[in-house]
Amino acid sequence: MLESGFQVVVYDRNPPRVAALVTVGAQGASVLSDLASCEIILTALSDDQAMIAVCDGPHGLLASMGAGAVHVSTGTISPEAAEALERKHEACGQAFVSAPVLGNPDLARQRLIFVLAAGKMSAMKKVMPILEALSQKICVIAEQPEKANILKLAANVLTALTMQGMGEVLVLLRKSGFNERDVFEVLTGTLFDSRVHKGYGGKIMQKHYLPAGMTLPLAVKDLRLALLQAEKVQAVMPTAAIVHDRLVGMCAQGWENLDWSALGLLTARDSGLADDVPGRDEE
Template identity: 40%
Template sequence: MQVGFIGLGQMGAGMARNLLKAGHAVTVYNRTPAKADALVAEGAARAATVADACRGEAVVTMLANDQAAEEVVFGPHGLLATLPRGALHVSASTIGVELSERLAAAHGAAGQLYVSAPVFGRPDVAAAGHLFVVAAGAASAIAAAGPLLDAVGQRTFTVSDIPARANLVKLSGNFLIACVIESLGEALALVGKAGIDKTQYLDLLTSTLFGAPVYKNYGRLLAEPGDAPVGFAAPLGLKDIKLALSAAEALGVPLPLASLLRDRFVTLLATGGADQDWSAIGRLAARDSGQS
């Protein structure tokens, strides 16, 4: 398939590379051109503009936030204006429900296909092609996107024919992950201040009651000394919690834990954590108790 890929951050670069490996003809664009160099060396074509990445059958966007997605899609020479009629936009970005609704309406009016397909997984998972994809859109659009989604993920969950519902599922999932990080951090701070070995404690938890990967992976990041490598930056964590709260308000659903998490992220960013991984909110409890 002739596919453009827009957004070559830690997640996007790995996804684009897996599309290349699957045999797709990939044209890549990033606002910082140097981020495309490695993929071009591996066989991708370089797009000088957003429009240049939108000449084929499909385009995939993996962008940091709503503002970036709006600029790429609705700009005067953006995706909406240049993607051919009948072509497909797969939005893998974690964006708000309201923006996803706008994208679906705009693509529909332009005669273009639109699939919302945010993903679960950190950059190493993206590089390995083992992401979990949450997809929503019209059946014909989902079918057209299938080869692309298969190339970047180990499994695709189709949740609705309404694209924005995939974004709601993604936001709810990130909310749950943040809850795990915060609760793990508090528990590790509690036992750590009593002198219990955190790694041994984590092994006990993940070998018995809490064997899910999210506990193992984030528990390891919190139990090990030093800052975790940045796989998902703390400001993006705050962004996602705020989007979850916005969606919840629109639906009339109270999320008291999300309000707490918003404050924890604000605390982290206000105290020098803007360059840290979002898991750093799990270290606040230890810091607040005088352990670090």
């Protein structure tokens, strides 16, 4: 946003993160009430609990925002939380837009993420210039903010299922005597040439699980929310449930700091391959 010429005020519960952005032109905020003059406020929070902690209360975001301001949530929260936030903001004379993203931190730095945006059209029109500056494409979903969150959860399920499949196939090929890199190039250069196959499959093939683009606890949370939505609408997702349990199992083994593509690591170890767990030597 700074590179695009926007005036940016930054707040974070971790002060060194604020200081780092102040050095490149942002204005620092020590409390949420310092954001009162901002017309648009973007949050990037990990779950419903973090969102509630930031938004509610006499010194929270809702109390700090001015009338007519728009809150844009880029995090992966539950549809129920998005619905509740829209009601709370409307009661305060404010607006709410859900704008979760598809992509990882590397893509975000290059402005190559995809934004799934949903909210009232008047609010969407107001925030569109900022979203355009941050992404390669904006997908306008609906006027109901929770619709964007449901689609984001569905996309994360599809990503997790793809990684599980890539992990199984690469282990099969390794144990059959193939060079992983050669067969990976064959697979992703023919029918399986999507960003997910190439990006996350590449992490599995290279055993590149650190640093994490999305840590395992966040992946567990996202699949849990997707399965809750599936139960709510009576959609059967047996494979997603299995992958959710595998993610939980990795957390139980102390792998919480790894990227969720470590589904490939779990499959390798289940298959008798002695792949190292990244970071264990430093523990």
